[in-house]
Amino acid sequence: MSAHLLDVVGLERHFDGLKAVDGISFSVAPGEVVSIIGPNGSGKTTTLNLVTGTIPAHGGTITLDGVRIDHADTARIAEQGVARTFQNGRVFATLSVADNIDVGLHSTLHASRPFRRLSGVFLLRWIPLLAELFIAVVGTPASRREQRRIEEVVETEIHRFEARLRPRRDDPAYSLSYANRRRTEIARALALQPKLLVLDEPTAGMNQTETAEVLSQLLELKAEGQTILLVEHKLDLVLTVSDRVIVMDGGRIIAQGSPEHVRRDPAVVEAYLGRRRGLGGEPE
Ligand SMILES: Nc1ncnc2c1ncn2[C@@H]1O[C@H](COP(=O)(O)OP(=O)(O)OP(=O)(O)O)[C@@H](O)[C@H]1O
Numbered sequence: 702m703s704a705h706l707l708d709v710v711g712l713e714r715h716f717d718g719l720k721a722v723d724g725i726s727f728s729v730a731p732g733e734v735v736s737i738i739g740p741n742g743s744g745k746t747t748t749l750n751l752v753t754g755t756i757p758a759h760g761g762t763i764t765l766d767g768v769r770i771d772h773a774d775t776a777r778i779a780e781q782g783v784a785r786t787f788q789n790g791r792v793f794a795t796l797s798v799a800d801n802i803d804v805g806l807h808s809t810l811h812a813s814r815p816f817r818r819l820s821g822v823f824l825l826r827w828i829p830l831l832a833e834l835f836i837a838v839v840g841t842p843a844s845r846r847e848q849r850r851i852e853e854v855v856e857t858e859i860h861r862f863e864a865r866l867r868p869r870r871d872d873p874a875y876s877l878s879y880a881n882r883r884r885t886e887i888a889r890a891l892a893l894q895p896k897l898l899v900l901d902e903p904t905a906g907m908n909q910t911e912t913a914e915v916l917s918q919l920l921e922l923k924a925e926g927q928t929i930l931l932v933e934h935k936l937d938l939v940l941t942v943s944d945r946v947i948v949m950d951g952g953r954i955i956a957q958g959s960p961e962h963v964r965r966d967p968a969v970v971e972a973y974l975g976r977r978r979g980l981g982g983e984p985e
């Protein structure tokens with residue numbers, strides 16, 4: 702088995718004639734924070750979409766912890782230990798903060814959702830439905846234990862964003878500030894205790910204070926040993942938090958290495974930084 706948690710080899714994805722991801726290879730070791738940077742449209746989100754199974758690949762392989770996941774669907778990949786957030790943020794607007802965090806955990810239920818594998822079998826799918834209804838109404842010791850565990854995990858995640866999310870715990874997501882919605886989404890991903898946390902521009906639309914808060918939370922997660930694959934435009938944050946940086950342009954990797962290495966790479970300055978006004982620039 703590989704020493705890497707994530708191994709991507711020759712990954713490809715095109716949209717009609719456009720090669721959005723053009724044969725890229727990279728890996729992420731356990732406990733590493735790896736960031737992907739690059740200009741708008743360089744293929745960063747597409748790469749994350751491929752790793753998380755949001756869209757299928759047209760070529761290449763993706764291996765997580767020794768298991769091939771490049772033909773698995775999102776639910777299966779989540780079960781394998783990959784959780785993500787989205788570039789534009791995705792929360793359930795009418796659910797409370799706590800329920801938004803809790804909702805991700807339902808995919809991990811076993812005692813409350815027996816026979817769940819049968820739900821994909823047309824003639825037998827009423828069996829899991831009836832079993833779940835019975836357990837929801839009557840409950841079993843195992844399902845009650847599972848429920849308590851879920852409540853504990855939700856509390857842990859609310860505690861992580863204590864000052865911001867605790868006061869809003871029971872408020873519907875639509876009433877939250879943009880930054881709090883993004884925090885709720887990160888909390889939901891973390892509640893799954895993923896082997897690999899995938900974040901697509903977690904600070905997009907945040908002001909400096911909010912961005913600094915996310916940075917310190919990322920550093921805490923890193924100190925806890927969380928493996929992270931991050932896409933982010935704010936280069937100061939990327940250079941501070943990352944063990945390694947991958948630079949994409951036109952669907953290809955044009956450079957990768959330590960933050961110091963990447964910062965000095967002439968191809969990076971040319972393709973990425975040169976289009977803005979130096980390090981720390983925002984996307985156009
Ligand atoms: N579903 C889609 N259908 C058609 N083209 C797409 C689709 N998704 C992405 N693309 C194209 O693929 C290329 C890469 O897009 P991608 O979203 O991966 O870029 P990105 O690096 O995340 O950019 P940004 O920094 O703006 O978020 C772009 O040219 C984009 O227009």
Ligand SMILES: [Mg+2]
Pocket residue numbers: 745746747788
């Ligand atoms: Mg993107």
